Amino acid sequence: MKRYDAIVIGAGHNGLTNAAYLARAGLDVVVLEKNDYIGGAAVTRELHEGWHYSSCSYVCSMMRQSLHRDLDLSRHGLLLVPYLGTVAFGDDGNTLIDYPDEGAHYLELQRHSPHDADAMSRFQADLGRYAQLIRKTLMRTPPDPASFKPRDIREILFLAKEFWALGERELYEYMRFFTMSAADFLEDYFENDLIKAAMASPGIIGTALGVQSPGSAYILLHHVMGDVDGSVGAWGLARGGMGAISHAIANALREAGGEIRTCAGVERILVRNGTTVGVALENGDELHANIVVSNLDAKRTFTRLLQPEELPPRILERARNFKIRGSSGKVNIALSGLPRFKGLPDNRYINRGGQTFAGSLETMERAYDAWKRGTWSEDPFIESIIPSAWDPTVAPAGKHWMSNFVQYCPPELADGPWTPEKRDAFGQTVINKLERYSPGFKDLIVHMEVRTPHEIEAEIGLTQGNIFQGELTIDQLLFNRPFPGYGQYRMPLRNFYMCGSSTHPGGGVSAACGANAAREILRDLKKPNVVPDDDCYDE
Amino acid sequence: MDRYDTIIVGAGHNGLICAAYLARHGQRVLLVEAADAAGGLASTREFHPGFHVAAAHTVYQFSPQIAKELELAKHGYADSGKPLSTIGLDPEGNHVAITAEGVSGVDAEDADRYRRYRAELETFRDALAPFWMKRMPGIGGNSAQELLTFAQLGLRLRRLGREDMLEFFRVATLPMRDLLDENFANDRLKAALSWDGIIGGRLAPRSPNQSVLMLLYRLCGEHGGQHVVPQAGIRGLIDALVAAATGAGAQLRLGAAVKQILVEGDESGLRATGVELASGERIAADRVVSSADPQRTFLELVGTRHLEIGFSNRIRRLRCEGYVAKLHLALAEEPRFRGLEQADGRMIIAPDLDAIEFAFDDAKYGQCSSDPVMEIVIPSLREPALAPPGQHLLSAHVMYVPARLKGGWTADAREALTSRLLDELERYAPGLRKLVLHAELLTPADLETLHGVTGGHWHHTEFAIDQLLMMRPTYEAAQYATPIPGLFLCGAGSHPGGGLSGAPGHNAARVILS
Amino acid sequence: MEHTDPFAGERLKLSPFHARQAPMNLRDAWSSWNSYKFADYYYDAQYEYFCIRNTCGTYDICPMQKYEIRGADALAMLNRMVTRDVAKLKLDRVTYCCWCTDEGRMIDDGTIFRLGDDHYMLTCGSPCLAWLRQSALGFTELTVRDISEERAGLSLQGPTACAVLKAMGLAAIEQLKPFGILHFDFRGDTLMVSRTGFSGDLGYELWIDRSLALDLWDALYSAGEHHGIHPYGEAATNMARLEAGFIMPAMEFNEALKTVNFQLDQTPFELNLGWLVDFRKPHFNGRSALLRERDKGPKYTLVKLDIEGNKPANDAILYADRRCKGEIGYVTSAMWSPAAKANIALAMVRTKYLAGDIFAEIYYPKELRPYRKVARCTVRDKPFWAPARTRQTPAPDR
Structure with a gap:
């Protein structure tokens, strides 16, 4: 029986990235994927003939450009196209257009609040400063604060130096920002409710926190710290859908000699004397390897793939307590034409970028309240985009598809688990809301697919459908991610690693988790590092 | 005109403590207090003929160090009362009780987990305890003493050992709900244990980042966070503090509201030079110490024209909205709660964490919850003098009640809330309504009017990480000194925060004396 | 909200003077300022610059x-x-x-x-x-x-500015002192004239209700017909202000509230504006920080440089020696001064190097190919252009 150097469980983008780097370092690597397609949550799927949905993750800004460049993803077929003209919709039907031109954007803000139009520049400068600092940590392994190893001390000093460079005032502002709520943070700058709602929206996406929950300001940052070509906070679409990212990385992996096996679900990880030695597949086959890397989330990895008796005592408890909460839904809709939204000028730039149905801070917070009660809001927060308006490859010419990300959607309902009927009722809530803002919307629907946390988990194996593989709260960030003491990708079994979004720096299609994990593995194997250490642009 | 070394604005417990320390070091100290009695939120007042109560109805974190240093025992204060057990009330009488010995009314597993939970919290509490009684140095400062405090903090955390240190970093920012869900199964127990992590703040069980620190802070008192009605009541504590301060030579002027803190300037800068009273009288001093909340101190008493623009606006943006109302009932006789022999405990009405969370949800939008949660004490059981013989009073902290109610605190709104609270109490103490001689509801807005505390906030400003330690109330004024030379803070809005701990008053005095 | 023009939200605003200025902008040389459509130049930047120095010109300050x-x-x-x-x-x-x-x-x-x-x-x-x-x-x-939208502003700068206003009938305008204000009746409303400007030359700024902007323009241009009046744009104003030694945001200083990196903004002392900071007045924002800065001395100081040769030193890094080891500062604005016949610049220089040699490393193109030269710089105390008429009252006619 063949023995691999390394087995990576799960062909999500981080697993593929991890394997690609291990393969480039000369390891014999196989990636095992339970589905018959690769990509995990970064996939393009033709769920209705002619329409190619990015059925889970739908936009990209965090993809590390150093990895993009180093893995030569452009040659492997990846093109990231920034999109423009996102519109936020208020409760009262008012709209706020995010014009790309600074001056036009200023006038648009001024229409809502002259004060806020002025305040925006300071807000952007401050956010940019925070993003700049946190971005420097993305491609680094977090230091262990309890360690005296030179490397950890060096990393702590590096962070201290970067932190210090903010200057005293900003240093405090940064600590403030890190722990406060998105709503409170925005109150520092803005008075207009729609502007606040639009700016707060990244603070709730994918998280089981509300805009008023302390900690949501960081979530906001997490979503805007990415960039497309140095333009901070910009988002891009992958030409061909999000699957294009996974496929490009897979091509890089294969070129380096790695192997991918689909329809190869892992039943459990094999452990001998505290050392992982391979995996047993659902079909009964066993595969052996020196190293096992899990790209699954921390809860799933430890509670499903490993036996309690094989684990150190505290780990199982940690895994069970790992916060990975389902809070989001997704509705993918195939459309016979381009929907028109009320209150908007119809020009080729703005009626077809993103739409943020934010309403107001109160509407967003009330949607969270509904989630806490095990139901969904009748007026949910929806972040939409019509990728087909930008990408000619994802729908038939003249036809469109719309991605609707819905916050919040509970992992299970107060009156029991999800059923197909309840799922459809959830989907109906979403299209009812869209119809309110775009009369006639329903008539355009050719096909729709509704995903609650239940569907997301069942299909791609994210526990509770949590898009980040674990909440991004301070107790689960940096050296605490996934568990205190295990923030450096090595897990409490010999030769066992994690490389998914459950590890630093967390969710988002960044590929940083997979790359950082590969760097640590190569370090343990005493092989030269082949993973880029830092991002490739100057600040 | 008399000239003082120090004028202290506000004779709440922190003002009194600061005054006592300064006077004991030979300073000429004048305490000016707007109310007719000292004590601030801890002052005892007659709310119905013969019935007395203080807004703060128990003591649980008063610093033993301060009691000792100020010789409060000599002045009649004894923290010798038997701690109140915390009781999670159940309408059917199946209560959960938490005492120093452990918890009862829960299954064996929860009872066992409680011991471990408690031990772990105490480990963390002990690591942090010394730092509540210290000035927190700024990060920008580089003096040896400041670096030493950080080194000490780091060392103490290291000394916890690797596992506990890492665990501390994780637990420190957890919401109460996660911490308790990790440990316990019993809903009533979880609700009761969450209480001290959240009460007084704008936070609920699901709010991350601040409740565990609040809890650790509150565990620091003589009885490890257990609530006590001290001998001679809260009044006894305040009387002792007044005696300690005046005994050391400080002068106390009651009914003397401060209109403004006088600030004068020359080419080298500004300096606080005294106060002007509402009467127009001006009193000069070398320094002014304010125990009033930061918003009142800076925005009203000092005035923004003497302050920096960024600073003023950071003060304005402090979160100072209180969410706890007080209900005071004068009762014709001792109330009986179903399933309790005597209502001699700190009783919590909150069936589960969701009940607290959902009560909070209404308050977020400026509304009053239809299902409020509360903490009840019958102080007259411990201190009979608070009520006429044979009669009793009930004192309750009610959450969540917004200071700025949508539509305002009209008579109807107050009546509706009072009535709702009485109905809720009736479920647990059948027949209580008939005993009520008088009911008084103090909303946070009333506490603001009555005690001059902005927003009626217990801690003067939110006890949240972004407003804690070297950032409390803001980083420019976090070491008791303020941007204006000669002006100091010593109230709950300074490190470490509110509650009857006395730490801000003590720490401020130490800074002034150094 | 119905839009007849689907791009209305993205178009630049038009100044109240636009109807008169647009036909004069022969080459459609537009850029933008505070979301207004704004002329870089109208006919020729050099020509307009010499109007400011030789006759007079108008500069639209509505976007201010x-x-x-x-x-x-x-x-x-x-x-x-x-x-x-x-x-x-x-x-x-x-x-x-x-x-x-x-x-x-x-x-x-x-x-x-x-x-x-x-x-x-x-x-x-x-x-x-x-x-x-x-x-x-x-x-x-x-x-x-x-009131930015309701008040129109037009700057009239140059040696014949006073003559134009006199010709327009503004009585006793020549008696207006620098930084003084006069009010005149104009078509039933008030025309406010201040003797201010951004050119370093004799000049006025005219302020009027937006609705009367075109009337004002017409009156001014008819009065100025024989005094060489001509509109000028951003290019000429930038030349004039640099000769006068005036600073510009986003050139000499980075607005502090928009600055991302620590201390990549400036203090008034660094910008040589210490004379604007009055420590004898009541409390003002930044006072204690500025007091420390004054006592300690600014790390950088803005200076006017006279640079050898004729190649403008745009974006040049400054050094204390010809071999260009160790940076001591950077040029913020630079140009060849047609009036002074000098290669001038404003630059931020580390204060402690001010007394020593200063060299600029200049890159300049010749037939597409970039060349490098190192040029000696001399610090000048006085503006490169400061005619007496700027300060004289009564103001001269030409």
Whole structure:
């Protein structure tokens, strides 16, 4: 029986990235994927003939450009196209257009609040400063604060130096920002409710926190710290859908000699004397390897793939307590034409970028309240985009598809688990809301697919459908991610690693988790590092 | 005109403590207090003929160090009362009780987990305890003493050992709900244990980042966070503090509201030079110490024209909205709660964490919850003098009640809330309504009017990480000194925060004396 | 909201003077300023520059921010915000000033017009309503109103400026002192004229209700017909102000509230504006930080440089020696001065190197190919252009 150097469980983008780097370092690597397609949550799927949905993750800004460049993803077929003209919709039907031109954007803000139009520049400068600092940590392994190893001390000093460079005032502002709520943070700058709602929206996406929950300001940052070509906070679409990212990385992996096996679900990880030695597949086959890397989330990895008796005592408890909460839904809709939204000028730039149905801070917070009660809001927060308006490859010419990300959607309902009927009722809530803002919307629907946390988990194996593989709260960030003491990708079994979004720096299609994990593995194997250490642009 | 070394604005417990320390070091100290009695939120007042109560109805974190240093025992204060057990009330009488010995009314597993939970919290509490009684140095400062405090903090955390240190970093920012869900199964127990992590703040069980620190802070008192009605009541504590301060030579002027803190300037800068009273009288001093909340101190008493623009606006943006109302009932006789022999405990009405969370949800939008949660004490059981013989009073902290109610605190709104609270109490103490001689509801807005505390906030400003330690109330004024030379803070809005701990008053005095 | 033009939200605003200026902009040389369509030049930048120095020209200042500040607290509020003592500003006078963050970093500069007992107008280049709102906290007798849209402003600069206004019938205009204000009846409304400008030459700024903008233009151009009046744009104004040694935001200084990196903004002392900071006046924002800065001395100092040769030193790095080891500063603005026949620049130089040699490393193109030269720089105390007429009262006619 063949023995691999390394087995990576799960062909999500981080697993593929991890394997690609291990393969480039000369390891014999196989990636095992339970589905018959690769990509995990970064996939393009033709769920209705002619329409190619990015059925889970739908936009990209965090993809590390150093990895993009180093893995030569452009040659492997990846093109990231920034999109423009996102519109936020208020409760009262008012709209706020995010014009790309600074001056036009200023006038648009001024229409809502002259004060806020002025305040925006300071807000952007401050956010940019925070993003700049946190971005420097993305491609680094977090230091262990309890360690005296030179490397950890060096990393702590590096962070201290970067932190210090903010200057005293900003240093405090940064600590403030890190722990406060998105709503409170925005109150520092803005008075207009729609502007606040639009700016707060990244603070709730994918998280089981509300805009008023302390900690949501960081979530906001997490979503805007990415960039497309140095333009901070910009988002891009992958030409061909999000699957294009996974496929490009897979091509890089294969070129380096790695192997991918689909329809190869892992039943459990094999452990001998505290050392992982391979995996047993659902079909009964066993595969052996020196190293096992899990790209699954921390809860799933430890509670499903490993036996309690094989684990150190505290780990199982940690895994069970790992916060990975389902809070989001997704509705993918195939459309016979381009929907028109009320209150908007119809020009080729703005009626077809993103739409943020934010309403107001109160509407967003009330949607969270509904989630806490095990139901969904009748007026949910929806972040939409019509990728087909930008990408000619994802729908038939003249036809469109719309991605609707819905916050919040509970992992299970107060009156029991999800059923197909309840799922459809959830989907109906979403299209009812869209119809309110775009009369006639329903008539355009050719096909729709509704995903609650239940569907997301069942299909791609994210526990509770949590898009980040674990909440991004301070107790689960940096050296605490996934568990205190295990923030450096090595897990409490010999030769066992994690490389998914459950590890630093967390969710988002960044590929940083997979790359950082590969760097640590190569370090343990005493092989030269082949993973880029830092991002490739100057600040 | 008399000239003082120090004028202290506000004779709440922190003002009194600061005054006592300064006077004991030979300073000429004048305490000016707007109310007719000292004590601030801890002052005892007659709310119905013969019935007395203080807004703060128990003591649980008063610093033993301060009691000792100020010789409060000599002045009649004894923290010798038997701690109140915390009781999670159940309408059917199946209560959960938490005492120093452990918890009862829960299954064996929860009872066992409680011991471990408690031990772990105490480990963390002990690591942090010394730092509540210290000035927190700024990060920008580089003096040896400041670096030493950080080194000490780091060392103490290291000394916890690797596992506990890492665990501390994780637990420190957890919401109460996660911490308790990790440990316990019993809903009533979880609700009761969450209480001290959240009460007084704008936070609920699901709010991350601040409740565990609040809890650790509150565990620091003589009885490890257990609530006590001290001998001679809260009044006894305040009387002792007044005696300690005046005994050391400080002068106390009651009914003397401060209109403004006088600030004068020359080419080298500004300096606080005294106060002007509402009467127009001006009193000069070398320094002014304010125990009033930061918003009142800076925005009203000092005035923004003497302050920096960024600073003023950071003060304005402090979160100072209180969410706890007080209900005071004068009762014709001792109330009986179903399933309790005597209502001699700190009783919590909150069936589960969701009940607290959902009560909070209404308050977020400026509304009053239809299902409020509360903490009840019958102080007259411990201190009979608070009520006429044979009669009793009930004192309750009610959450969540917004200071700025949508539509305002009209008579109807107050009546509706009072009535709702009485109905809720009736479920647990059948027949209580008939005993009520008088009911008084103090909303946070009333506490603001009555005690001059902005927003009626217990801690003067939110006890949240972004407003804690070297950032409390803001980083420019976090070491008791303020941007204006000669002006100091010593109230709950300074490190470490509110509650009857006395730490801000003590720490401020130490800074002034150094 | 129905849009007839689907791009309405993205188009630039048009100045009240646009109807007259647009036909004169022969090459459609437009850029933008504060979301207004704004001319780089109208006919030829060099020509317009010489109008400023030789005859006169008009420069559209409608895109400038104008705030009306009124009320019993107006003086106290302004005085706490800006570093200069506004209490000294007399009725119908204008003062140049700057304002800083708590840390003493410069937010912006501008001018304050005193128009009544409790009535001021603040003008500045960038919107600052948010900062004004913050500054107004605690001042109750105060209204702050953005009047940028309702007031039109036109700058008239150059040696014949006074003659033009006289020809327009503005009585006794020649008696108006620098930084003084006069009010005139104009078509039933008031035309306000201040002797201010951004050219370093004799000049006035004319302020009027938006509805009368074109009338004013017509009156002015008819009066100026024989005095060489001509509109000028951003290019010429930038040349004139550099010769006069005036600073520009986003050139010489980075507005502090928009600065991302620590201390990549500036203090007034670094910008050689220490004379704007009055420590004898009541408390003002950034005071203690600025006091420390004054006592310690600024790390950098803005200086006027006369550079050998004729290649403008745009974006040049400065060194203390010809071998270009060890940077000591950088050029913020540079050009060949047609009036002074000098290669001039404004530059930030580490204060401690000011006394020594300064060399600029200049890259310049010749037939597409870049060349490098190292040129000696000499620090100049005086502006490169400062004719006596700028300060004379009565103002000369040409």
